[in-house]
Amino acid sequence: MSFALLVAGTTHETPQQVVTRYNNYKAICNGIGFQNVRCKGNAYNNISGIFTAPLDGIYSFTWTMLTKSGKYFVTEIVLNGQKVALNHTDGRGHDGYPMSTSHANIKMKKGDKVWIRTHNTNGQYAHGGWCYFSGAKL
Template sequence: MKSVLLFLILTNIPASLQSSYNDNLSDILSRLEKLEKDNREKDSVISFLLEKTKYCPTSYIGSDNGTIQHSKKAISNPISTGLLPAFHARLSRDLTNIGTGQPIVFDLETLDTTNSYEPSDGIFTVPMNGVYVFYWNLLTNQASGMDTTLMSTHGPLGFGFVSHAENYENGGNLIIAKLTSGTHVWVKKADKYGDFLHERFSTFSGYLIQETD
């Protein structure tokens, strides 16, 4: 097609100008070929990035079929900050009306060394490959024993339980897991039982203990 276009143009201009036009058109065609090559390379990079990010979803479907949207703040680079990932958060008020499968949003963040925990939705985004420790503690009242799950992008990491008591009762768990960068981690209510969490004593925290490849 390019050669046909060049032929048609050259047959309709004076012979004295053909050399100049030929040089200009060759230059234009060369630039077009370079742009096409650059676009192919960009398409390849975009496809690679999409493939890498498809395993880091930004929403979750709970067992009650309610969608929880995740709005993540920018994660700091641990190398640039000089700090290893660590976070701690708790409830700022008593939590009630907790749906089955609903994430427990610990909305009062007191520590976040790499800006990786989002207090608006309770989700920690792993900033670097490594082995992490997570701990969550819940305080319920006499009517609200609760079964919970530490969830991740790729499935459950562990389970916790608070039993019924005559007054208040603590419960949770400590989990150690090897995770990859971009993985989301959060605590959710696992079943229909339990509908109260006390604010000051219900916490969620985690930290890196070893970086991996």
């Protein structure tokens, strides 16, 4: 059972439009919605941005964020609302488009929920189409 996702956004949206839409969404549930689902096992809801474990077990999650020079984007993966791990993508003082990847193996029970959200208020800029979230049951 696995899934692979791309951050909300299309090739026709500017990064600013993606972040604006994300910030509007964040005000509702503080999560990042990855809408372009590539390999879905029906456990990920691309509207809410939440993965719900269909079975007990250990799940392996990876997420990648890309920002741009002068901006930053700090995210965390959460299990049932509790922080598990962080991802800090920092382009301040750098040229180009910095990218960072984080990984977490999480023991889940059937019905547990995992999602990616901004860490506190640390989300200035995420580049649409270059951010990913994937997971698989081990």
